[in-house]
Amino acid sequence: MDRLLRYLLGRYIRRGTMSFTTASGATFTCGDGAGKPVAARFVTSAAERRIILNPELALGEAYMDGTFVVENGSIADALAILMDQPQVLPGWARPQWWLRYLGRHLQQFNFRGKARANVAHHYDLDGRLYSLFLDADKQYSCAYFDTPSATLDDAQLAKKRHLAAKLLIRPKHRVLDIGSGWGGLGLYLAEMADADVTGVTLSSEQLQVSNARAAEKNLSRSARFLLQDYRDVEGPFDRIVSVGMFEHVGVDFYERFFKRCAELLTDDGVMVLHSIARSTGPDVSSPWIAKYIFPGGYIPAVSEVIPTIERAGLLVDDVEILRLHYAETLKAWRERFTARREEAVRLYDERFARMWEFYLACSEMAFRKQNLMNFQIQLTKRQGVVPMTRDYIGDEEARLRGRERNARPRLQIAGE
Secondary structure, three states, rough: OOOHHHHHHHHHOOOOOOEEOOOOEEEEEEEEEOOOOEEEEOOOOHHHHHHHOHHHHHHHHHHHHHHHEEOOOOOHHHHHHOOOOOOOOOOOHHHHHHHHHHHHHHHHOHHHHHHHHHHHHHHHHOOHHHOOOOOOOOOOOOOOOOOOOOOOHHHHHHHHHHHHHHHOOOOOOEEEEEEOOOOHHHHHHHOOOOOOEEEEEHHHHHHHHHHHHHHOOOOOOOEEEEOHHHHOOOEEEEEEEEEEOOOHOOHHHHHHHHHHHHEEEEEEEEEEEEEEHHHHHHHOHHHHHHHOOOOOOOOOEHHHHHHHHHOOOEEEEEEEEEOHHHHHHHHHHHHHHHHOOOHHHHHHHHHEEEEEEEEHHHHHHHHHHOOOOEEEEEEEEEOOOOOOOOOOHHHHHHHHHHHHHHHOOOOOOOOO
């Protein structure tokens, strides 16, 4: 087993410096000697066998179980090396990739009941977990770092502002937010853009928080949130926005998604879709992510999305690629989670905390080292709805920034 492990890992790890200790005590080093050295240990021979047989699934499971331990560095350091190799997958894992590719349509067949169960698996966890690492507004999607010094909270506010600017919202516009999360974007559009917002989610936990936040801000008349599938929403809407939800639609439902959006959008309406995507071609979901984090989820290639938009009768007005913004977002989440890790252990247990560490670290490295990015696609039903140049985006952001400053509560001196 030691010789096989040394041979396979030695062929795969060509960049960086990573040392391994096997369950029997043997040690070896892989890579070209560059960068910060990382050391890991296999605690059991069973973990070694499972990682050889199914590395994409078993590495994360071994880390969760404590049978793969990073002794020098962190799991993020280890994954930074493992996910930065010339081959995205170890050669011996390619047959399993093909089997998953052939079965991906079944895995992503997200009819209504399955879609709701998938959402509950992840988003109906204890709300205190997300408070450990998200920004104050609980934005659980890619932030927009518009300045080098931006904090996570700054960048999440900039993301909302950037989306609002592209939507070209006018007072009393009816806005549909598909996959409205904890309500932060919908409340921003209601407060800063004077929109009439309907948000839909499949998470009972998120629904409760969203409507409570709307009541707290006295925005319940202009921002309401419903437990509803996007396929069941009644229109029409002047604007549609969807952030971080498209990854849960499933490749067989893309055309239905855009056709429903086209039906809900007014003739002079504007839609903005914000989603994770692949900069390479169609692929499969990580088996570990699909099993433990996002069942039924899939990150599309841009080449899988644009044709379905065209067939739905929508026009692509603008496409913006956000490259490393999500890597920086995930880094901030990972660091915040690490700082409050013991609270996560108290909420769940040690295995859950290791699972979440692996999730945040491998997601970050997929954006930083591999082929993931984000896109924002602006859509209309006819020509001439949005300006001919992109200058309006900066102008609208400046206007919204002014409204944000005026909306902030005045600081009071003690005793006032």
